[in-house]
Each structure stands twice: as C-alpha cells, then as structure tokens.
Amino acid sequence: MYYRAKKVITLIVIHAFLLSVALSCIFPFLWMMNVSFKSPQEFNADYGLKLARHLNLENYKEVIFKAGFLRYFLNSVFYTFITVVLIVFIASLAAYAFSRLKFPAKNVIFYMFLAAMMIPLPAGFVPVYILLKQLHLLNRTGYVLAMTNMGLSLSIYLLKTFFDQLSRDLEDAARIDGCNKIRIWWHVGIPLVAPALSVVVIFNALNVWNEFVLASLMFTNNNIMPLQVGLMEFSNRMVTQHTLIMAALTVAALPIILLYIKMQKQFVRGLTAGAVVG
Amino acid sequence: MKDKAVNFSFIVPALVIFTLFWIYPFFYTFILAFQENDLISAPKFIGLSNFRLVFTSGDWWSSMYNGGFITLWALTFQNILALTLALAVDRVIRLRKFYKVVFFILPVLSEIIIGLLMKQFLVSEPVGRDVFNHLLNSVGLGFLAHDWLGTAHVRMITAIVHCWKGFGWAFIIFLAGLQSIPEQLYEAARIDGAGAWHCFTKITMPLLMPVVTLVVVLTILGTMQAFAMILALTGGAGGLTTVPVMVIYDHLRHNIAGLAAAEGLVLGVILVAVSFTMFFISKKIREKYGVLPG
Numbered sequence: 001m002y003y004r005a006k007k008v009i010t011l012i013v014i015h016a017f018l019l020s021v022a023l024s025c026i027f028p029f030l031w032m033m034n035v036s037f038k039s040p041q042e043f044n045a046d047y048g049l050k051l052a053r054h055l056n057l058e059n060y061k062e063v064i065f066k067a068g069f070l071r072y073f074l075n076s077v078f079y080t081f082i083t084v085v086l087i088v089f090i091a092s093l094a095a096y097a098f099s100r101l102k103f104p105a106k107n108v109i110f111y112m113f114l115a116a117m118m119i120p121l122p123a124g125f126v127p128v129y130i131l132l133k134q135l136h137l138l139n140r141t142g143y144v145l146a147m148t149n150m151g152l153s154l155s156i157y158l159l160k161t162f163f164d165q166l167s168r169d170l171e172d173a174a175r176i177d178g179c180n181k182i183r184i185w186w187h188v189g190i191p192l193v194a195p196a197l198s199v200v201v202i203f204n205a206l207n208v209w210n211e212f213v214l215a216s217l218m219f220t221n222n223n224i225m226p227l228q229v230g231l232m233e234f235s236n237r238m239v240t241q242h243t244l245i246m247a248a249l250t251v252a253a254l255p256i257i258l259l260y261i262k263m264q265k266q267f268v269r270g271l272t273a274g275a276v277v278g
Numbered sequence: 279m280k281d282k283a284v285n286f287s288f289i290v291p292a293l294v295i296f297t298l299f300w301i302y303p304f305f306y307t308f309i310l311a312f313q314e315n316d317l318i319s320a321p322k323f324i325g326l327s328n329f330r331l332v333f334t335s336g337d338w339w340s341s342m343y344n345g346g347f348i349t350l351w352a353l354t355f356q357n358i359l360a361l362t363l364a365l366a367v368d369r370v371i372r373l374r375k376f377y378k379v380v381f382f383i384l385p386v387l388s389e390i391i392i393g394l395l396m397k398q399f400l401v402s403e404p405v406g407r408d409v410f411n412h413l414l415n416s417v418g419l420g421f422l423a424h425d426w427l428g429t430a431h432v433r434m435i436t437a438i439v440h441c442w443k444g445f446g447w448a449f450i451i452f453l454a455g456l457q458s459i460p461e462q463l464y465e466a467a468r469i470d471g472a473g474a475w476h477c478f479t480k481i482t483m484p485l486l487m488p489v490v491t492l493v494v495v496l497t498i499l500g501t502m503q504a505f506a507m508i509l510a511l512t513g514g515a516g517g518l519t520t521v522p523v524m525v526i527y528d529h530l531r532h533n534i535a536g537l538a539a540a541e542g543l544v545l546g547v548i549l550v551a552v553s554f555t556m557f558f559i560s561k562k563i564r565e566k567y568g569v570l571p572g
Contacts, residue, residue, distance in 0.1 A: 014366045015373070021363060022380040024442070026507065030382075030393055031409070047412045086412055090291045097288030104282065109289065116300050120549040122325045122503045123542020127303035129309060130535060149299035152292055181284060210388035212506040213527065228390045232510060235394050239405060243400060249398075253391050260386045264379055267386055268450055275496060 025202045029253065034061070037248040041241050059247035063234075067244070068222055069251050072230035079226055082210045087155050087204050088197060090148070092186030095159030095193075096185045100171070103200035110160070116153040117274075127168070129217050138218050147212060151204040157275060163189070202263070209256070227252050280571030319534045328540035338541060348437040348521070349501040356441035357493060360448035365482075367449075368456045371507035378453070381446040392443045393510025400426040400435065432515045436508055438463040443507060444500070448493050456482070491560035495553045502549060 018240040035048035037056050063069045097103065098110050170192070174184045190197075199212070212228040219225045231252055235245050260267045311328055315321040332338055367377050384392065402408045402425050413421035426435050463481050472480065483490075505523035514520040522545050529538040 006315060009523055011370065014370055018363065018366055018370070018373070018377050021359075022377060024398055025380050025383055025446070028399055031399070047407055047409045049409070049413060049416060094289040094292035101285035101288060102282065103285040103289075109293065110302075113292075113296065116296070119304075119551075120499050120503065120546055121304070121542070122523055122524060122545045122549065123307065123539055126304065126526065126530050126535060126538045127306040129530060130310070130315075131298070131303060131306070132318065133517065141548075146299055149295050151298075152296060156292060181288075185288070198542055206386065210390075212388070213523075217527075217530065220347070228388055228506075231394060232389050235397075237508075242407060244389060245394065246532065249395055253387055253395075256387060257383060259329060260383065261379065262383070268378075268382060271382075271385055272450060272454075275492060276497060 024060060024213065025051045029257070032246050032253070033250050035243055036250045038243055040241070040243050042193060048246075059243050060251070063244055063247045066236075067234060067248065069227075069230065069234075069248055071223065072225055072227045074252065075224060076209055076227040077228075079144060079147065080142050080205050083151070083208045084201055084204050086144065086148045087151045090198070091152055091155035091200065092159050092190060092193065093185065095156045095163055096189045098156065098160045099163035100168070100189075101181070113153045113156055117157065125213050125217065128214065140224055143215065143218055148210050150211075151200075151207055153201045155204065158200055159193055159196055162193050166192050170196060170272065198266050201274055202266045203273045206267075206270060289441060289492045307539045307543060310536055311543050313536040313539075314356055315535040317535055321536070324536070328537050329544070330404050331537060332540050332544050337517070337520070338525055340520050341525045342545075343437060344433060344519055344520045345502050347433060348440050348504065350499055351434075351437035352441055352444060352497050352501045354492060355438070356445045357448050357497060359441070362491075363445070363449050364452035367453060378450070381449050383446070384443045385447040389443070389505075389507035390564045392439070393507040396439050396442075397427070397511050402426070404430065427512060427515070429515070429518060432512055432518050436512055436515075436519045438503060440501065440507065444497070448497065451489060451493055452486070455486050459485050487560065487564055491556060491572045493562075496554070498552055498562070499549055502545065510512070 031048055034052050035043055036059050037052035037054075039056065039058070042052075043141050056184075095210060098106065128146050131139050132146065135142065137145070168187050174188050180185065210228065211226075212232070214225050216229045216232065219229055222233075231248060234248055238244055291294060310321075312323055312325060313321040314324045314327075363381065365375075367374055370377075398406060398409070400406070400410050402411070410426060411420075414420055414422050424431055425547075426432075459482065463485075464477055467477050503523055503525065504521055508514070508519055508521055509524060512519045512523055522541065526538045526541050526545075527550075529541065
C-alpha cells in the first residue's frame, strides 16, 4: 500500500512538472490568437487575458489585404517551393552518383560537401551577399540559388547514406532491361529513396520558410519580401498596433503549427537531421 | 571514358551551385578580411588592420560576452531542463505523445515569430502593454513584476527566451538517446540491488555521454551564432544584448564588409576550436567510462 501511494504521488509530481512546461509552450500562442480577434480598445481593457467573445476578423482583413501579408505569404510559398524542388533534383542526382557511379575525384568531392556541413561560417552571408550584388542577382533568382546551396550538402549526405543501404537488385534488373542511367535514377532510385526524401523536403522547407538574415539583406522591395522579413518590417512600422501585430503573427505561425501537428514525425526527423551527422 | 563523363554529369549541377555559393565565398572571406571594402569604390588591401580593429573593439568583445552569457544559460538551464523533461517523459506512459508534440512546437517556428511574440508579451509601456506583469498580478504573483526588457533584466530574459525556444530540440535528442539504452541493463542492475540513483549514474549517464556531447557542441555552435530571435526581441537593447552575428550584420548593412568578414573569421576560428576541444574531451570521458564510441 505504501509503495503504491508513493508511486502515484511520484507520477502526479512528474505530470505536474511536465504539464506546467507544456502550458508555458502553449499559452503564448493561445494569447496571440486571442488578441488577434480583439479591437485595440478591448485589448487595452483586458490585455488579451480574457477570452474574445466573438471572432472579430477586422485585424486579419487589415493585415492580409491592406498590409500586404497575402503577398508576403505567397512569396514565402514561392521561395520555399522552388528551392525545395531544386534541392530534391540536384541533391538526389548527386547522391545517386556518389553512391552508385564511378567517376574521377569522387571521394575528394564528397568530402568537400561533408566539410561544408562541419565548418561553421558565422559570416557566410557576407561574401554571398557581395557575390550576388556583383552578379546583379539581388533578386528572387539569386535568393533561391543561395538557399538551394544552403540545404544541398546535408541533403546529399542524407540521400547518399540512404542509397548506400539499398540493395542494387532493382537497378541491375532495370539495366539489364536496357534502361540508361538517368532513367534508372528517375524510375528506380527516386521511388526507393522516397522515405528519405520526406526528411529532406521538411528540413529544407522549414529552413527556407524560417530564413531571415539573407532575405532581409537582399529584399528591400515589399513586392518580393518573404514572410519573416515582412513580419519584422511590419512590427517596426506598427510598434503600438498590438492587435494587428498579433494577427500578422498568427497568419505566419498558425499554418506551420497545423502542418506540424499533422506531420509530427517528419518534422521531428527533418529538424533533427542536422544532429545525426555529428 | 564516355561512361565516366556521363557519371560525372550527375554531380555537375550540385558542384556548380556549391562552387559558386560555398567554395568561392569561403575563400573570398579570407581576401575580404584583409580589405577595406565599402561595396562601392574599389577595394583596398590594408593588411591586418581589420583584425586589429576586431581585437581592440569594445563593441565586438561585449557582443562576444553577451553571446557567451546566453550560451552558458543554454548549456546549463536549457539542457538540464531538456534532460530532466526527457527523463520524466521516459517514465510516464499517459500523455507521452502530447508532451513530445507540445515541446517541439517552439523549435519548428521561426526565430522572428518567437522574438516578436515574446516582445509583445513582455515589453512595458509605452512600447508595449506589460502583459506578463498583468498576468502575474491576476494570479497573485504581482510581487514578481519587473520591467522585463528594461536594462536591468534584458540580458537574462533574452537568454531565457533563447532557452525556451531551444529546449524542445535538446529534449527530443535526449529522449531518443534514453530510449536507445537497452531495458535489460536496468533490469539486470535492479536484480543486483541498484537503486534509481545508481542506475542513473552508472548506466544512463555513461551511455548518454555521446548524446550529451553532441547536444553540448551543437548548443555552443547554435547559440554563439544566434541572431534573428534576439533582433526581433530586443534589437540589441543598446549593446546589452548585441550578439556577434548582430555586429557582423550591422557592419555589412553599413557597407563595412572587410571588417564584417574579419569578425566572421575570428568567431568561426573560435567555434571550430571549441567544437574540436569538446569532441576531444568527450573521447577522453568515453574512454574513462569504457563506453564504446558511436
């Protein structure tokens, strides 16, 4: 009886601790959404600590249609989509070659990609920014190319190690049937690495979606700004418009939270992929 | 011969982008660091002047101090919290999935969102509405109210928000490490009469050492290069929360590119040295505990 009681009390203490930390993670976002439905007067009266009575969408209308967040959002979707597609093609081609094909200096080049993952470059954005400026590529194209490079090394590494673990039987069969290498990569290789591709896609999509430094240096024009830069610029301009800022933050955060809840496993694997290398 | 050329063509797209955006910038940084380069007029070579400026600059070293301060918080507070949470979640059965999902929300979201949201939550009048203090008041903890982003507390609060954003990531890695420890080891130890504390110090910690080292190194690398969240939260707070990358970013914005590159090199060399030392130390520790590497 005594041991049972002790066990129950221990469990209660553990859950109380875990729940209080969980609450600290959730509460700010509930507060954010709550405030986004309030008028400035309501917010001034209760600091957003009382539940909004009705879903007042004025702030959202203002932010999405007048403050340009629809455009920022679509820009981010565009950059993320194009970059991820480029990385998936370029990285899976290279990973397939590193795993399966013979060519000169193969190992040296592969170790170069590995080194790029290991060496910290805290000021990496300085020379990249200057390079893009010299090439007159301080635009969408330049940004997508630079972001493609950022995810390339890790993606090649992940896909190469995945290819290494696969049996070559299917590829051999395809070769005997007269498939050339490109068709084998596309029809056999890509379907086989699909599980690893989902990690590559999530890792890179979040990386581009959340990127701020390079985008803020490159884009001064509102029309091509991604969401993170738009948020920063908006909050600097509208310092005291708390309810509008909350609606803007919700527009940026909620889709990611929902997507994450829908696909937790892939998100966790995508975000911890970098740690696996070490 | 033709075969090799076809094979090589598979890596050409990757190699082109990599050469243009990694290899070239990497070596260009070393040139840039020795130049006076304002991005407009022709660059001038000025020897070691940029480095002299970095080593004697109070702003740079105070940003290194701030970065180091936040890193110490992340190494201790964030990682101990993450490990404690992982040990706790490893013991419970109910709600385990819920905890895992909730703790990982913050690492998924962008630094800008976290920084701006916490700014709105914490900042006092006239910029903000002091929401957190009102919340403390309404639950009877009004005596804890402070000017959180004022000069007295801003550095510590920045460190805590950084830890809050990052602990879920360390938690997930620790939890994966804990779950990879075979259950039989604990069973055998319990049969031999080992208590919970003994199990923790003799089984869990030694076997977790590789994971701990990994988290420590990645925490140092990540925190010393932190930037966007702090920019969104405090904007530097007049030097109290400027971090190294913020200084580099500012210098590039003001077209002092040579100095920015030199600062980046100094920080990069320090980080490489730190992570090598850490891996060396962890190898020694693992040898001492007799745990196989890997």
